[in-house]
Amino acid sequence: MMAGRTGPELVLFVDRIGCDGYGTCAELLPEMITLDEWGYPIMRRDPIPTHLLPYARKAVDSCPVLALRLADPGRVTIGVAPVRTPAVQPAAVGVRSRRDTKPLRTGR
Amino acid sequence: MNRRILAGPSLAGGAESLDAHRERLGPLPGRMDSRELIATLERSGLLGRGGAGFPVGRKWASVASRAEGQAVVLANGAEGEPLSAKDRILMATRPHLVLDGIELAAAAVGAHRIVVYVGSEHQDAKRAMSRAVAERRNARRGRRTAAGPGVGSGAGSAIPMRLIAAPVGYASGEESAAVHFVNEGDARPVTVPPRPYERGVAGRPTLVQNVESLANAALIARFGDAWYREAGLGETKGTALITVTGAPQSGLTEIELGTTIGEVARLCGIESPRPVMLGGYFGGWLAGEAAWPMALDPVSLRAAGSAFGAGVVSFLEPGACGVVTTARVMDFMAGSSAAQCGPCVFGLRAIADASARVARGRGRQDDTRRIVGWIESIAGRGACRLPDGTIGFMASALRVFRDEFDSHQNHRRCTAPHGEGRAA
Numbered sequence: 001m002m003a004g005r006t007g008p009e010l011v012l013f014v015d016r017i018g019c020d021g022y023g024t025c026a027e028l029l030p031e032m033i034t035l036d037e038w039g040y041p042i043m044r045r046d047p048i049p050t051h052l053l054p055y056a057r058k059a060v061d062s063c064p065v066l067a068l069r070l071a072d073p074g075r076v077t078i079g080v081a082p083v084r085t086p087a088v089q090p091a092a093v094g095v096r097s098r099r100d101t102k103p104l105r106t107g108r
Numbered sequence: 109m110n111r112r113i114l115a116g117p118s119l120a121g122g123a124e125s126l127d128a129h130r131e132r133l134g135p136l137p138g139r140m141d142s143r144e145l146i147a148t149l150e151r152s153g154l155l156g157r158g159g160a161g162f163p164v165g166r167k168w169a170s171v172a173s174r175a176e177g178q179a180v181v182l183a184n185g186a187e188g189e190p191l192s193a194k195d196r197i198l199m200a201t202r203p204h205l206v207l208d209g210i211e212l213a214a215a216a217v218g219a220h221r222i223v224v225y226v227g228s229e230h231q232d233a234k235r236a237m238s239r240a241v242a243e244r245r246n247a248r249r250g251r252r253t254a255a256g257p258g259v260g261s262g263a264g265s266a267i268p269m270r271l272i273a274a275p276v277g278y279a280s281g282e283e284s285a286a287v288h289f290v291n292e293g294d295a296r297p298v299t300v301p302p303r304p305y306e307r308g309v310a311g312r313p314t315l316v317q318n319v320e321s322l323a324n325a326a327l328i329a330r331f332g333d334a335w336y337r338e339a340g341l342g343e344t345k346g347t348a349l350i351t352v353t354g355a356p357q358s359g360l361t362e363i364e365l366g367t368t369i370g371e372v373a374r375l376c377g378i379e380s381p382r383p384v385m386l387g388g389y390f391g392g393w394l395a396g397e398a399a400w401p402m403a404l405d406p407v408s409l410r411a412a413g414s415a416f417g418a419g420v421v422s423f424l425e426p427g428a429c430g431v432v433t434t435a436r437v438m439d440f441m442a443g444s445s446a447a448q449c450g451p452c453v454f455g456l457r458a459i460a461d462a463s464a465r466v467a468r469g470r471g472r473q474d475d476t477r478r479i480v481g482w483i484e485s486i487a488g489r490g491a492c493r494l495p496d497g498t499i500g501f502m503a504s505a506l507r508v509f510r511d512e513f514d515s516h517q518n519h520r521r522c523t524a525p526h527g528e529g530r531a532a
Contacts, residue, residue, distance in 0.1 A: 015299045016449035016491040036485050040450035045488075 009047035010070045012056065018067035025068050028059040047073065112339065112347050113323050114362045119201045123236035126243040129204035136208055136329060142216040145329060146172065152333035153345050154325065157194075158184055158281070158318030159390060159418045161406040164325060167315065168217055171305050174313040175218035182290065182309060183210045185226040185233060185319040186274035186281030189388040190440070191420045194349035195319050197360050199226060199233035202323065203240035209322025212329050214267050217315050221268055225286050228273035238271050278389070278444035282492050283316040285446070296446040297492035318418075320349055341366030342405040348416075350404065352376050354384075354423035363404060370400035372421055383424040383508055387417025389437050390497035392504030393430065414504075429524035430509035431516050434502070435460070435467035441498040451489040455482050456498055463502070466513060469520035476517045480506065 012032055014025075021039040031052055032044045048056045048070070060068045116124060116132050124132075150165030171179050183206065187195040199206055214222050224241070226234045248266070272290060274280050280295035287308045289295035308314025324346065328336045337345040344365045352358050356377030363372060369384060381396030386409070394402065394414060402409070406416040424430060442460035445452045459482050462475040483499040490496060506513060515521050 016451070016489060017297075017299050019450060021450050036451060036455075038450055038454040040454075040489070042485065042489070 009073060010053070010056070011045065011047055011073045012043045013069045013071040014041055014043060015067040015069070018065050020065050020067070022064050024062050024064065025059040028062060029055050032056065033059070041068075111362050112327060113198065113202070113205070113320065113349060114360075116202070119197065119360075121201075122232075123201060123203050123239065124205075126204055126240065126247060129202075133205075133327075133330060136212065136326070140212070140215070140329060142172065142218070145212065145216045148333045149325060149328060152328050152336040154321065154328065154336065155344060155406050156318055157320035157324070157348065157418065158283075159189075159387070159415075161410075161416060164317070164321050167305065167317065168213065171217040171313045171315040174306065177218045177220060178312050179217045179219040180221045180223065180309040180312050180314040181210060181214045181217065181219045182223045182225055182283075182286055182304070182314055182316045183213075183319055183322055184281060184283070184286055184316055185224065185230070185237070186286060187227050187230065187418075188274075188276070188278040188281040188444075189390065189418055189420060190278075191353055191385070191388045191422050192351045192418050194351050194360055194419055196227065196230035196233040198320055198323060198349065199230070200236045203236045204244075205323040205326050206237070206319045207240055207244065208326035208329075209317075209319075209324070210269075211267075212325055213315055213317060213322060217313075219267060219315070221309065221312075222270070223290055223309060224269060224271045225274050225281075225290070226271065227276065227281070229276050234271070234273060241269060241271060277446075278441070279446045279492065279494055282494070284492065286316055287314055296448055297494075299491045339364045340405075342403045343407045344405045348404070348419050350419040350421050352421045352423070354425050366403045366405045366408075368400065369394075369402050369404060369421065372404065373400070373423065376423075378423060382426070383430055385422040385424070386420065387415040388420035388422070389441055389501060390493070391415045391417045391420065392501045393434075393508040394504070395508045415500075427524060429467070429512065429522050430505065431463075431512045431522070432467045432524075434505040434509065435463040438463045438498070438502060441494070441501070445494060446492075449490045449495070451486045452495040455486040456495060458482055459499070459502055466516050469516055469522070471517045471520075476506070476513055 019040060023035050023039050025041055026033040026035045032048060033041045036042055056070060060070055146165050146168050149168060154164040155161040156164055156167065185195050185199050210222055224237055226237055274289065275295045277295060279285050279297055280289065282297045283304050284300050285295050285297040287304045288298050290309050304314040304316050306313060339345065339347045341364055347362050347364050349360060349362050351360055352372065355373065358376065381400045383396055384394050384399045385391060386394055392414060402412065404416060409416050424433065438460040442456040445456055447453050459479050462479050465471045466475050479502065483503050486495050486499050488496065512523060515523050
């Protein structure tokens with residue numbers, strides 16, 4: 001995923017207030033977006049690899065409520081304290097991070 | 109410990125009058141150069157007291173650099189945190205200290221408009237602030253013939269000031285929500301950026317500053333940054349207001365930053381370590397033994413994964429159950445969601461319901477594990493910090509009350525003395 005990254009770096013930014021959980025974005029860009037159990041997007045925070053940029057643009061254009069954007073990473077985090085991930089130890093209670101779940105379920 | 113913010117007459121006497129305030133502290137230094145004042149604040153190391161602890165001088169500088177004489181100052185006295193009382197008491201007893209800070213801020217950032225945003229449930233604070241504004245207006249009218257008005261005269265600046273009652277609610281004091289309310293009458297947070305310092309009230313760069321921070325600025329402008337830094341036992345200098353609950357002598361007090369939690373407990377009549385909630389519903393739990401030697405200092409607390417927040421120090425009442433208390437807080441916070449962002453609306457409700465089941469001893473088999481999963485899935489996915497603050501609190505409860513959660517979840521038993529042996 002790190003390969004082939006050139007040009008301006010862009011990240012996905014979702015307007016959480018605007019988002020109504022249609023889920024279109026996750027269908028068009030499963031490499032970067034998964035849905036939580038209520039249908040709201042969980043986005044990867046790293047820059048979009050160049051080869052996925054066209055799909056990211058398509059996802060942005062297809063959002064029914066225009067809640068998805070491509071943004072300069074510096075712009076998204078301006079003035080915001082870094083997100084403090086709560087210090088829980090998932091290993092201790094045997095729960096995988098939801099962000100690790102694959103968007104597509106393979107047969108068992 | 110010398111009181112600073114709370115120096116002066118007894119708080120029980122109510123609002124200090126303009127005359128008494130002036131006699132005690134003297135007028136604000138006249139003709140203060142804005143750049144010099146902001147530099148003084150930066151040197152003082154004063155951190156914002158609304159909860160986030162952002163450096164005050166830097167905030168003023170970023171608004172001033174964009175202002176072009178058309179900035180707005182929004183003094184934030186919404187205080188929606190249920191366990192905190194410091195802002196309402198400060199406004200009710202030392203309104204002129206707050207107004208001094210507001211005027212200084214307005215002059216320093218180049219404001220043409222001032223909003224004083226006070227929680228509508230804080231009756232005494234609203235009354236005191238509105239009277240104090242009137243007192244200053246009268247004083248200014250009285251002296252206009254003699255000397256002429258001006259910022260720094262302590263008689264009230266000529267910049268238009270409005271007192272606005274903030275709707276009751278946890279999120280209505282959040283800075284983007286405050287701006288949203290002033291602009292559109294809707295006290296729900298908005299998606300940022302742009303942040304208020306870029307585009308706030310009426311689209312103008314807006315300084316949203318907590319009232320205690322402003323009161324501090326009024327003292328620093330008078331006595332200097334070196335004076336301010338004389339107090340403070342650790343890395344962060346100065347004093348802070350804290351609200352203590354759950355102790356024999358609960359209430360508002362002013363401490364030197366860096367005072368240990370154990371020392372605060374002792375002053376408030378608590379002998380032995382017990383769990384303590386720091387920073388309020390946005391903060392989290394600490395185990396007693398770990399908390400007692402910890403210094404109440406925003407910087408060192410943050411490094412330790414905790415938070416000073418708005419200065420809430422809430423001790424678990426003897427015999428109370430941490431699981432039940434946590435479940436109540438989660439229910440309150442889920443109900444405090446502005447109901448705008450999916451992960452917050454559904455996630456906090458799911459966590460609150462599951463923790464309520466566990467607290468009642470009716471937890472489903474994997475409720476505690478699912479709570480951990482929701483905590484991870486919600487992190488960083490709200491427009492404002494409410495969901496992050498809430499899940500941070502929940503995560504701290506799972507750490508500190510690990511055994512109690514296990515007992516409630518797996519043995520349907522509450523081990524707290526007041527829990528009557530069975531989960532309530």
